[in-house]
Amino acid sequence: MSDYNAQDPAVLDDSPKPDTTIPMVIYALHLAGIVTGGLTSLVGVVMAYVYRGQGPxxxxxxxxxxxxxxxxxxxxxxxxxxxxxxxxxxxTWLLAVIWLVIRCVKGFKGLQEERQPDNVDTWLV
Incomplete structure (x- = not known):
C-alpha cells in the first residue's frame, strides 16, 4: 500500500506562502481614505512604494x-x-468613491486567490 499524500504535489510544496498582510492593510488604508480625506491613502501609497519588488x-x-x-x-x-x-x-465624487471601492474589493479578492489583480493598467475598474 503506497502513501498517496507523499505523491501529491500540494503536500510536497514546502515553499512558504508570501505574506499578504501588508497589501491588505494598504487596500484598507485606501478605503479609509474616503473618510479621512485621503490621509490614510497617502500612508498606503508610501507603504506600497516601500514594499514593491520584495515578493513574487x-x-x-x-x-x-x-x-x-x-x-x-x-x-x-x-x-x-x-x-x-x-x-x-x-x-463625480460619488462615482470616484464607487470606483475606489470596486478597485479595492477586486484587489482583496485577488490577494485571497493569490493572483494579480485584473486590468492593472486600466483607468477604470
Whole structure:
C-alpha cells in the first residue's frame, strides 16, 4: 500500500506562502481614505512604494495596482473638487468613491486567490 499524500504535489510544496498582510492593510488604508480625506491613502501609497519588488510577481502587481489606484484616485477626486463649483462635482465624487471601492474589493479578492489583480493598467475598474 503506497502513501498517496507523499505523491501529491500540494503536500510536497514546502515553499512558504508570501505574506499578504501588508497589501491588505494598504487596500484598507485606501478605503479609509474616503473618510479621512485621503490621509490614510497617502500612508498606503508610501507603504506600497516601500514594499514593491520584495515578493513574487503577482504580489508586486498588487503594489503597482495600489500605487496606480492612489494616483488615479487623486486625479479623480481633484477633478471632482473642481467640478463642485458647477454642482456636478458631487456626482463625480460619488462615482470616484464607487470606483475606489470596486478597485479595492477586486484587489482583496485577488490577494485571497493569490493572483494579480485584473486590468492593472486600466483607468477604470
Amino acid at each position: 510577481h503577482w504580489l508586486d502587481e498588487h503594489y503597482r495596482y495600489q500605487i496606480r489606484t492612489f494616483w488615479m484616485g487623486l486625479v479623480y477626486f481633484a477633478v471632482s473638487g473642481l467640478l463642485t463649483f458647477i454642482l456636478i462635482g458631487f456626482l
